[in-house]
């Protein structure tokens with residue numbers, strides 16, 4: 001029988017880091033991201049993790065300030081926009097090279113707006129990136145097809161990199177920044193960390209998996225198969241993840 005990958009985290013929390021995605025991992029997925037919330041019970045567990053572990057961080061696709069609003073726990077480190085933003089002492093710090101793409105992002109947002117509207121979606125302008133949401137479209141499959149055909153080429157022409165998420169399309173500057181580099185950045189401040197865990201539910205969380213010891217996938221009917229395949233542990237939904245985090249306090 002293989003040893004429990006959580007044992008070393010549990011027995012040496014002062015040498016361990018817990019990194020967490022937010023939407024679909026701490027907060028259940030809802031139709032509109034504005035309606036997301038992390039259950040009080042989960043926040044209470046995160047609070048206790050902060051007291052015990054060397055580092056507790058949230059690494060989200062949301063803007064850093066938005067992620068921090070959803071996880072209002074003192075001592076939690078926050079990286080937003082898939083690593084393009086870091087919250088440092090309540091201030092947003094952009095990753096290197098992002099600043100010069102801000103104008104192109106605004107121009108691209110305007111260019112794709114009519115196509116996105118036709119697809120029944122909407123554009124979330126996240127400053128350092130754009131997210132097209134089409135979960136609310138009457139026919140999400142047709143919406144994705146239309147975006148693939150007409151919006152993705154416009155984003156590519158603007159020099160931006162597109163990536164599909166769960167009922168969403170992300171566009172971002174072509175920089176070597178992702179959830180994995182954000183985790184590495186957070187860990188730089190904690191050289192004592194010997195073991196790390198990351199939990200996520202989507203394709204971009206694979207970048208986080210690449211740089212940690214224990215990979216936890218949060219399963220739902222939308223979880224990408226490649227994330228499940230790459231995980232050491234699969235938990236059932238956000239409630240399952242809360243149970244796992246609580247078990248780290250035993």
Ligand SMILES: [Mg+2]
Nearest residue numbers: 021023024201
């Ligand atoms: Mg997520």
